[in-house]
Amino acid sequence: xxxxxxxxxxxxxxxxxxxxxxxxxxxxxxxxxxxxxxxxxxxxxxxxxxxxxxxxxxxxxxxxxxxxxxxxxxxxxxxxxxxxxxxxxxxxxxxxxxxxxxxxxxxxxxxxxxxxxxxxxxxxxxxxxxxxxxxxxxxxxxxxxxxxxxxxxxxxxxxxxxxxxxxxxxxxxxxxxxxxxxxxxxxxxxxxxxxxxxxxxxxxxxxxxxxxxxxxxxxxxxxxxxxxxxxxxxxxxxxxxxxxxxxxxxxxxxxxxxxxxxxxxxxxxxxxxxxxxxxxxxxxxxxxxxxxxxxxxxxxxxxxxxxxxxxxxxxxxxxxxxxxxxxxxxxxxxxxxxxxxxxxxxxxxxxxxxxxxxxxxxxxxxxxxxxxxxxxxxxxxxxxxxxxxxxxxxxxxxxxxxxxxxxxxxxxxxxxxxxxxxxxxxxxxxxxxxxxxxxxxxxxxxxxxxxxxxxxxxxxxxxxxxxxxxxxxxxxxxxxxxxxxxxxxxxxxxxxxxxxxxxxxxxxxxxxxxxxxxxxxxxxxxxxxxxxxxxxxxxxxxxxxxxxxxxxxxxxxxxxxxxxxxxxxxxxxxxxxxxxxxxxxxxxxxxxxxxxxxxxxxxxxxxxxxxxxxxxxxxxxxxxxxxxxxxxxxxxxxxxxxxxxxxxxxxxxxxxxxxxxxxxxxxxxxxxxxxxxxxxxxxxxxxxxxxxxxxxxxxxxxxxxxxxxxxxxxxxxxxxxxxxxxxxxxxxxxxxxxxxxxxxxxxxxxxxxxxxxxxxxxxxxxxxxxxxxxxxxxxxxxxxxxxxxxxxxxxxxxxxxxxxxxxxxxxxxxxxxxxxxxxxxxxxxxxxxxxxxxxxxxxxxxxxxxxxxxxxxxxxxxxxxxxxxxxxxxxxxxxxxxxxxxxxxxxxxxxxxxxxxx
Numbered sequence: 048x049x050x051x052x053x054x055x056x057x058x059x060x061x062x063x064x065x066x067x068x069x070x071x072x073x074x075x076x077x078x079x080x081x082x083x084x085x086x087x088x089x090x091x092x093x094x095x096x097x098x099x100x101x102x103x104x105x106x107x108x109x110x111x112x113x114x115x116x117x118x119x120x121x122x123x124x125x126x127x128x129x130x131x132x133x134x135x136x137x138x139x140x141x142x143x144x145x146x147x148x149x150x151x152x153x154x155x156x157x158x159x160x161x162x163x164x165x166x167x168x169x170x171x172x173x174x175x176x177x178x179x180x181x182x183x184x185x186x187x188x189x190x191x192x193x194x195x196x197x198x199x200x201x202x203x204x205x206x207x208x209x210x211x212x213x214x215x216x217x218x219x220x221x222x223x224x225x226x227x228x229x230x231x232x233x234x235x236x237x238x239x240x241x242x243x244x245x246x247x248x249x250x251x252x253x254x255x256x257x258x259x260x261x262x263x264x265x266x267x268x269x270x271x272x273x274x275x276x277x278x279x280x281x282x283x284x285x286x287x288x289x290x291x292x293x294x295x296x297x298x299x300x301x302x303x304x305x306x307x308x309x310x311x312x313x314x315x316x317x318x319x320x321x322x323x324x325x326x327x328x329x330x331x332x333x334x335x336x337x338x339x340x341x342x343x344x345x346x347x348x349x350x351x352x353x354x355x356x357x358x359x360x361x362x363x364x365x366x367x368x369x370x371x372x373x374x375x376x377x378x379x380x381x382x383x384x385x386x387x388x389x390x391x392x393x394x395x396x397x398x399x400x401x402x403x404x405x406x407x408x409x410x411x412x413x414x415x416x417x418x419x420x421x422x423x424x425x426x427x428x429x430x431x432x433x434x435x436x437x438x439x440x441x442x443x444x445x446x447x448x449x450x451x452x453x454x455x456x457x458x459x460x461x462x463x464x465x466x467x468x469x470x471x472x473x474x475x476x477x478x479x480x481x482x483x484x485x486x487x488x489x490x491x492x493x494x495x496x497x498x499x500x501x502x503x504x505x506x507x508x509x510x511x512x513x514x515x516x517x518x519x520x521x522x523x524x525x526x527x528x529x530x531x532x533x534x535x536x537x538x539x540x541x542x543x544x545x546x547x548x549x550x551x552x553x554x555x556x557x558x559x560x561x562x563x564x565x566x567x568x569x570x571x572x573x574x575x576x577x578x579x580x581x582x583x584x585x586x587x588x589x590x591x592x593x594x595x596x597x598x599x600x601x602x603x604x605x606x607x608x609x610x611x612x613x614x615x616x617x618x619x620x621x622x623x624x625x626x627x628x629x630x631x632x633x634x635x636x637x638x639x640x641x642x643x644x645x646x647x648x649x650x651x652x653x654x655x656x657x658x659x660x661x662x663x664x665x666x667x668x669x670x671x672x673x674x675x676x677x678x679x680x681x682x683x684x685x686x687x688x689x690x691x692x693x694x695x696x697x698x699x700x701x702x703x704x705x706x707x708x709x710x711x712x713x714x715x716x717x718x719x720x721x722x723x724x725x726x727x728x729x730x731x732x733x734x735x736x737x738x739x740x741x742x743x744x745x746x747x748x749x750x751x752x753x754x755x756x757x758x759x760x761x762x763x764x765x766x767x768x769x770x771x772x773x774x775x776x777x778x779x780x781x782x783x784x785x786x787x788x789x790x791x792x793x794x795x796x797x798x799x800x801x802x803x804x805x806x807x808x809x810x811x812x813x814x815x816x817x818x819x820x821x822x823x824x825x826x827x828x829x830x831x832x833x834x835x836x837x838x839x840x841x842x843x844x845x846x847x848x849x850x851x852x853x854x855x856x857x858x859x860x861x862x863x864x865x866x867x868x869x870x871x872x873x874x875x876x877x878x879x880x881x882x883x884x885x886x887x888x889x890x891x892x893x894x895x896x897x898x899x900x901x902x903x904x905x906x907x908x909x910x911x912x913x914x915x916x917x918x919x920x921x922x923x924x925x926x927x928x929x930x931x932x933x934x935x936x937x938x939x940x941x942x943x944x945x946x947x948x949x
Contacts, residue, residue, distance in 0.1 A: 077209060081220060087291035091282070091289070091294065092157055095152070148165045163218060300378050303381060337463060346382075346466055355378065369425070384437070391403050464511070465507075539661055557635060580809060603617065729939035738847050743843055750804070751802075751854050762857045808842055816862065
């Protein structure tokens with residue numbers, strides 16, 4: 048998703064959320080008051096009028112609203128015909144309503160509604176005309192204008208309804224509310240409208256609009272019938288008074304559906320329409336929205352269902368007997384629907400309106416069958432039949448979305464199950480606890496049950512989903528970031544405290560384990576083992592070294608199913624990590640069972656706490672417990688930044704743990720930190736054996752050789768999203784991209800015979816090289832990209848990268864292990880430093896400090912261009928210097944596995 052669309056979508060979501068929450072919350076408050084002023088018959092009569100107005104609204108819209116939102120290349124003159132058709136249908140409906148009010152009221156078994164239907168005939172033309180303008184606002188993600196109109200209309204309409212109800216006008220209050228709201232909305236949206244009738248007429252886009260709108264209209268009409276047939280059945284079987292009871296019971300469900308679903312669904316539909324054509328990005332967005340919806344909106348729907356008896360009595364009063372059971376059933380349906388609605392948004396964004404129509408036809412057929420066949424002696428029975436009929440269509444809805452996006456069932460279930468399981472456990476617990484609280488007053492019973500429900504939900508989400516919930520919410524809604532950050536910090540402190548306590552207690556109990564054999568190897572990335580090309584390089588070297596030791600068991604530390612699958616492919620045994628909040632206790636138990644004779648931990652750059660203090664402490668605890676159990680324990684090839692965390696942990700580490708520090712600068716930091724000598728080594732990746740490139744690596748190598756035959760020097764360029772700010776998206780590196788584009792264009796203008804290979808060395812989805820380098824390639828002039836610049840579309844394997852580095856003339860890298868691959872192949876590097884970890888690498892080769900560039904200084908005009916020009920001029924001398932130092936560096940890397948102890 049481009050940054051401009053992301054920012055606009057974020058603002059749109061904020062305004063849409065405000066409109067949903069403020070307007071709908073105020074409308075719900077008005078309804079609470081009206082429920083105490085009106086009788087069930089009054090409310091049922093008003094609902095009959097609302098039913099007719101909703102039908103005329105669907106007819107007047109004729110699907111053009113959705114068609115206008117998704118249509119590409121829309122001009123002002125293309126809107127006139129849809130506007131004329133929509134308003135024309137609405138006027139025809141209003142005329143019919145005026146002339147046939149009595150027959151319509153008799154057909155609906157509500158003859159007293161006839162005068163109200165005549166008054167309501169003024170509403171359809173207003174909603175049809177303003178609806179076209181609202182669709183244009185939605186198309187531009189201008190939800191601010193929609194929100195302002197909704198706020199004004201909700202306020203004026205609500206006050207009108209309360210005034211009329213207070214005057215004793217009964218059902219007239221709700222009809223007056225609808226009329227005033229429609230009038231105010233029309234005035235507000237037309238006042239700021241970017242389009243007005245009469246600007247011209249064009250039929251060029253109308254056929255495509257009509258094709259899409261026809262499916263959308265048919266889908267909406269079918270959806271209307273399937274949802275509203277229940278209202279008609281209730282009036283026919285039980286009268287308007289019971290329709291009023293059902294309306295009260297459904298009010299919380301419908302309001303919550305709008306409050307929690309509409310904001311995300313409307314914005315996601317507009318956003319996905321803009322992303323149409325990029326299935327992978329829509330696929331990722333869909334899974335994230337489903338996950339967030341299951342953990343938030345579904346949870347709240349289930350909570351409303353669990354607390355329905357108490358809520359209905361507190362909010363509506365005791366006269367609405369039977370409403371609570373309706374609320375309970377419909378809110379359970381809503382817990383599924385609010386996630387299922389994303390299927391329709393995704394299908395519509397890809398122009399699959401016929402599939403949305405198919406889903407709604409299935410809902411209609413299922414509802415008609417269930418309501419016609421299942422016995423119903425009460426409103427509750429009808430509501431249950433309706434809920435079951437709608438749930439029966441859920442597999443079809445998800446199946447079509449999964450087929451479109453190429454999703455597997457496992458991927459969908461992984462997004463759904465944490466939130467749904469947490470809600471189910473909490474719902475069942477509330478149902479079981481209610482009989483025990485029958486002696487409590489109504490308010491206190493609701494408070495106790497609500498506390499129980501949400502406490503269990505939060506505990507379940509923390510157990511099943513962890514930080515993933517907050518990460519996704521923060522990315523979709525950045526304003527949640529502050530709360531997420533505070534909760535994450537508090538959780539991290541608590542986690543660190545518990546780990547410290549268990550470690551301190553265990554240190555007095557751990558004893559050497561007998562009959563030790565085999566090797567436990569723990570990667571710096573225990574989730575994926577090969578999370579980055581640097582992790583992959585170090586792991587390959589360690590596996591190669593471990594296999595030279597003979598047939599002893601080899602364990603790979605794994606904390607994720609992905610890592611376990613890799614371990615099985617490698618023919619290794621799985622050693623489960625980390626054990627959650629009880630990590631020290633569980634690790635000690637597993638060490639006693641596996642009894643490895645050696646433990647190797649690939650420290651890399653994760654031991655100093657810069658990325659995660661919890662992860663760093665876990666690694667150090669594992670090293671300490673392994674040594675205390677009698678295993679020969681090594682921290683292989685790690686570095687420390689200038690301000691490492693967990694100083695106390697380093698100083699309490701068992702003295703038998705061998706610390707292999709990968710550069711002289713980090714070694715001095717380690718000695719000052721721990722008071723121990725440490726072992727000077729070089730990075731393990733220097734020992735990686737190169738492999739002939741294939742696939743994307745082979746294509747890049749062929750391009751390099753072609754440019755060198757043309758007389759160019761080929762430099763590798765690598766950027767990523769952490770260079771200017773840690774743990775941010777690629778937008779944070781935008782100033783550096785600007786500076787890089789300017790530097791490359793200026794060097795091309797100076798005709799220095801340089802060609803550029805944009806080479807990713809990491810494929811993380813947000814801050815990874817692929818994302819940033821793709822943005823850079825988009826910014827380069829086409830003639831530069833087509834001539835002397837090549838963008839590699841994937842990160843080749845680490846061994847292939849090293850072979851590729853031997854063929855290029857120089858490397859400008861923001862990744863340490865890409866620089867190591869180049870230096871290990873004898874190729875000079877110019878590094879973009881961050882976290883203070885590159886200085887020691889350059890020290891091994893005695894390279895000048897001026898070739899370690901601080902990214903923030905490169906954003907100044909001309910600085911990056913001059914730095915590259917100096918680097919190119921010094922390449923011959925640097926190459927000789929690197930190759931002279933390389934044998935000593937390789938020997939230092941081999942010391943990771945030597946038997947020298949501190």
